[in-house]
Amino acid sequence: MEVLKLENLCFSYGSKQVLNGVNYSFENGKIYAIVGKSGAGKTTLLSVISGLVEPTEGTIYCNGEDMKSQDKYEYRSKNIGVIFQDFNLLTKLTAKENVELSMEISKSNDKQKIDKGEIERKAYGILDQVGLDRDEADRRVLKLSGGQQQRVAIARALSYGPDIILADEPTGNLDEETQEEIMDIMKKLAANGKCVIIVTHSSYVAGCADERIELKTMKKSTKKQ
Template sequence: MSVLSLKNISYSYGATPVLDNLSYDFEAGHMYCIVGKSGAGKTTLLSILSGLAAPKQGSIFYKEQDIKSIDKYKFRSKYIGVIFQSFNLITKFTAMENVMLSMDIAGVKNSRKKETAINLLMNVGLTEEEARRRVLKLSGGQQQRVAIARALSYNPDIILADEPTGNLDGDTQREIMKIFRELAEQGKCVILVSHSPEVAEMCDICYELKKTTRRTKKKGRS
């Protein structure tokens, strides 16, 4: 069963079509990549997937339930974790405090949030000392790890990342992609939006957006 499905999705800005009759299925345990040139609608599709925008036509289903019947705040704060290209971290906070704040916003009931936050950060490759460091004192790759831990803080089924390796060097990119692969192997549905051929090659399934058209290719895992 698909954890997230798009059925005949279309979107336009005024008279300008951006997405035309898209139907995609996303399953747990797989890593997907949405690729396409500038203007193909990647940002628009990301907004629709995350529930921040509604399609002009078509429907979105979360575990076969139309998300129109799900509270939008609940959908975004419990079922789907979004990792933004610019990270969107609160820079005056520590890495740990950023993760704890995400747990608070999602209404996570946990009497040991500090310990849980540190463990999440260590699971994505930070040390405990780095977890207690202010975000501005961390490198770009470390901040990306904080953003991943924050998205995981309420244990969503779906992880959605916008250009997650866009500003990272090759070695750090591979380390971040390894984290996403491990999340997929743990049963998460991981959806990446990227222009990077290297990122696309590391994913199981790629959906390529073109202006008002699409092409889909599937690959086996290596």
């Protein structure tokens, strides 16, 4: 089932065009690898899809609805989960507290009262799903390894139940064994119906994907003398 569609998507930084006429559809239950040389616009594409920046031209449809008509806060806090290469965790908090905070923020606009006990139970449950036990969940983030921190980042992205998971080089700072463990988690997410979109330079990660999307570096225009 199509969950995301990009139609003639373009993006420019001033006079520099980074994305030009990107057309692609993404479905639930699949892993997509976005590959290409540095400067091809891979991370920019994720930023546009996540609603952090507006496309210069083109349209993004999420569940058939034009993203322009959607509340950006609701879109980012309900539909899209983002995983960063450098984790972007709050290091003074525990793994569980990072996940709980994400859940509380996503529910902050809801009229229903936030149940702290239920949020705590869900946080432990999600962390368990990504391979962190109760002891690890209660550790401050800085006391965790890089692989464990990435698991926390995945749990945080999953905390509010988004259909689409965006990951920017999620294995870029990890060793080979941990990279494989993280991709096993991604495969399980896709098997459970998530649409997983990964920017990567890793041939292993790209090989794990159901579909591979290659972005080409835009050629510089040359003026005739």
